[in-house]
Amino acid sequence: MNNTSHDYDAILIGAGPAGSCASAILAEYGHRVLVLEREKFPRYHIGESLIPFTFGPLERIGMIPKMKASHFVKKYSVTFVQPEGRRSQPFYFFTRYDRETVAQSWQVLRSEFDQMLLDNAREKGAEVREQTTVNRLLMEGERVIGVEATDRTTGRAYEVRAPIVVDCTGKEAFTSNKRGWRLRDPYLNKIAVWTYYKDSKRGEGIDEGDTTVAYVPDKGWFWHIPQHDGMTSVGIVAEGKYLTRDGVKDPKEIFHREVEENLWIKDRLSVGQSTGEYFITSEYSRHSRYCAAPGLVLAGDALAFLDPVFSSGVMLALEGGQLVGEAIHEGLVAGDLSPARFTEYGATVRQGVENMRKLVYAFYDPNFSFREVIKAHPDAAGQLTDCLSGDVNKDFTQLWDWIREFVPLPDDLPYGEPAPEGDALATA
Template sequence: MNSPEVLIIGGGPAGSSCAAILAEYGHRVLILEREKFPRYHIGESLIPFTFGPLERLGMIPKMRASHFTKKYSVTFVQPDGRRSQPFYFFTRYDRESVAQTWQVLRSEFDQMLLDNAREKGAEVREETTVTQLLKDDSGKVIGVEVENKDGDKEQLLAKLVIDASGKEAFASNRLGWRIGDPYLNKIAVWTYYKGSKREPDIDEGATTVAFVPDKGWFWHIPQHNDMVSVGVVAEGKYLTRDGVRDPKEIFHREVEQNQWIKEHLATGTPVGQYWLTSEYSRHSKYGASPGLLLVGDAFAFIDPCFSSGVMLALKSGVLSGEEVHKALVEGDLSPQRFAHYGATIRQGVENMRKLVYAFYDPNFSFREVIKRFPEAAGEITDCLSGDVNKDFTPLWNRIREFVPLPDDLPYGVPLAA
């Protein structure tokens, strides 16, 4: 490749989808990925409106040909084991598109996305760590310094650097832009089971959200090869009560707090390690600055209770790819050029964020909202399914009759020169 026009930090869903769009248009794009793919990653349940970005990327035939478990619904379970009626996507959406999605193994899914970018002409350097942003005298980002697995360093220049570094949030951490969410500060502990009990027939691939006390919850995500991803999310003070810090001990103690989870895991065997992560939700104060654009989790990430992460990452990657293509053609890569992109992704984040805040409020119940406002059922389904770029003001007004909701955060805007 001649000197790249665009450098992308990170080859996950956001980075690979942005690269695929740019390469498809004929732009010279280089992905710099720290790991060697396939690599492990959490975030395995796709929501229905992931379909649009995947279709734009040409991935739907590959997904349909894959062995990923098909997902038709989400269900909620009380601590005593009482299970709600499944929320089937096909009761609201076209069966040929968003009515069915997938439970994925991220190592395989992310490899497919990265290979797709390669097939379209993107160059990928794996096991290459970006160590710093390079700037000119005006403060504009003009490239990056990288280090390969042998410790050799190199400086790479480009017209634009895109930060798709995920949770690492490379640029916002180094530039002082990273901001935690005022309320959403949870801890997750998870592992994998082989042979866990599943629901029959069409419900076999359903995502189950199973509640534990203090507004904590388990996810139970069936995968192929008879594997299940299962984890618990709650406030740190709840999960580490009585001084317990060991992830395995925390996990198995919480299994006892939900009869459905206990019953379903009883038929299976835990496989592999117990993982722990904290401080899920975060935002970048700015979404772009001279020579720099943020996409995916590097832009913002919201608590995973509704599995919105991969959808927002793919949507962000595709939209940023389209916008950067236009900017390159027009010769205008100023931060303000990406104001619409930032506002679009921010709208989606804020809509999902409001629903997450409601979810964690002890006085909130989907059932009670829909009982008083039957017309809210479709709006809630749309937001939960990822149709997040529309005006939900009527829904938020209805929910505010039950619980308070947060104001929009003024983040993700371009930082002018």
Template sequence: MNYDALIIGAGPAGSSAAAILAEYGHKVLILEREKFPRFHIGESLIPFTYGPLERLGMIPKMKRSHFVKKYSVAFVQPDGRASQPFYFYNRYDRESVAQTWQVLRSEFDLMMLDNAREKGAEVLEEISVQELIKEDGHVVGARAVDKAGKVTEYRARITLDCTGKEAFTATRSGWRIRDPYLNKVAVWTYYKGSMREPGIDEGQTMVAYIPDKGWFWHIPQHNDMVSVGVVAEGKYLTRDGVKDLKQIFDREVEQNQWIKQHLSTGASNGEYRILSEYSHHSKHCSAPGLLLVGDAFAFLDPVFSSGVMLALKSGVMAGEEIHRGIVSGDLSPEHFATYGATIREGVENMRKLVYAFYNPAFSFREVIKRHPDAAGAITDCLSGDVNKDFSTLWSQIREFVPLPDELPYGVPLAA
């Protein structure tokens, strides 16, 4: 079975790339291991997600959805003192980035996949890729097995690895590199009936601090549900030998009075989950016949909710670059050098802010107090406008804390 593009994984990155390519008239196949809708963490969108969603034709669907509107983000000290909300519309006067959404990923991802189907992409679910097919050093497709045990080979001019945090290619090829520092653990659940802020703040994301630079997320959703979880070093969360997830979660709720108060009126759905080793990077973005997209290329600590934005941005950009490559007859790894550099630039800019956040000596308030002009640049980066020159901001932040050097990853692997 031959295609122009074979996409492994139907999450936001895969469905975005598929929608773009199918819209151009290319023959596209998505292979997805699970049956949608399926559970996924990562519910908060940031403002600059709007651009990719608009390119994909998703904005009218998002506006018709029941997803909670998000206008701001706020930060809460352990004693319950909350910052003033950071309203997007105070920085951006255009509708496209003044408001975004808090989504239930099972529903949002299905909407994205259906959008790709509507544009002409073929989708096979409940089918697992076993291995990539290589000939003369080039990836020419993949071998997959369906739920009935039937093994089939699918061939394409180019294969896209959109397997998310699993990082199919990077893991198997030895390209996957842990971030030197950002390897946290998250324990989370969902609450129904917990407190929310009034009015326009009902849908805001709250980042609530706990000792040792850990934090809670509190993300309101529709149907009176809230996604809430704690992120910290594994040795902190499992101190005193505690490993039961509910015990860990309940203990940490006591470490932030705002979280304790807001959860006091609600009840957990009873299921607690854990995710570890958050941040990783792939040495390469492409190889002959292969392109890495979304979390399969790089996955960053979620404190600033950049994951879906980066997945959508990379998916749209991958689709556009592959289309140009098909038209020009050049799908070589080098053709994707700009793609790799652009996505890595965005990751590195967001990564610097994440590193600063986890340093106990860092405070957004103190940076802005000394450098009032830094407020706009910080807002831009946190909102997802990550491909711009932030050199002045980094110099200002380095007056308070060190920032990491950029990682030398993401370049194409030449034939």
């Protein structure tokens, strides 16, 4: 590390799941941590379904007792529904895992969940400044040494310095956009339209909180996520040319037209009331070419984000936040925060992303069927459950070989390593 005077040991840009998890870990170790967040929490965010392997990072930062005491709906399974309404047997997590750990997860309201995560980081000692915009990275040669930020409530601009800056800016992808590292997935570029319903139909008992993936033609799909207080998150994801066919661009019109394409979804929404607000977004899947540069590391959605069909986003963000928090702590103790220190971190994150990415690619292939793969290879059921549950850092070679008997799968993208010397000179 250099001789620059530091105001903090680490500066994190963004207070979503990755930023809150990493800052909680660093603060718990006694490091001076500053979190800069553009919005005022609680704030709205999509992505409400937690898959089972969020348990590990949540447990690491002391969140499990808070989650168990919350009013979030418990989630025990995921179910798939054909357009004509035929419903698969639920993939119950407890058939594979210990009921006291990852066998159950939650359907959350992200405004509340993210507030809980951020409050947890504060309780552990992290300093949080909300309504703060990061304008630019401060550079000393090729090394990031801090940030220039603006307090949006006062308009005051100031600089803060630290030996490491962590980009946790989510979809905004502050660093990879500035440096030209942000890359779209070669295929996974969809549009989503969604809304919320009050008191629509849902399952009973253990099935009340299951996530349902309901197919529509051309490999589009609905998500159906029951939440607390009688609310349900419902959205459609598909190719833009499919959703905007015949020149239709109004999200409400798109949504209600597509409801007619799946009988199960139509039945679920035949009672209850829409909140009346409809959302639309595009370009779900994206990747940063690099994970780190001198004085800088990326985490969570700022590093990579996949199509949400299997609800992997929050788990990958929390896991990435945990990994990067531990890696930074070790680097601070060792006096070494060089980009090379984050090589293993980047490789671990990319392994998880690539494993889940293969399953997402298979899902969108019209020749793929969970049922047919399991029929041909019964042992695939357990491995599919593992991947769907978020146990993504393991060797799935056998599973991919079985699936390749039905559909092609993509090669791993050559991303996730620290930037080579010279790339850090790009505009920041």
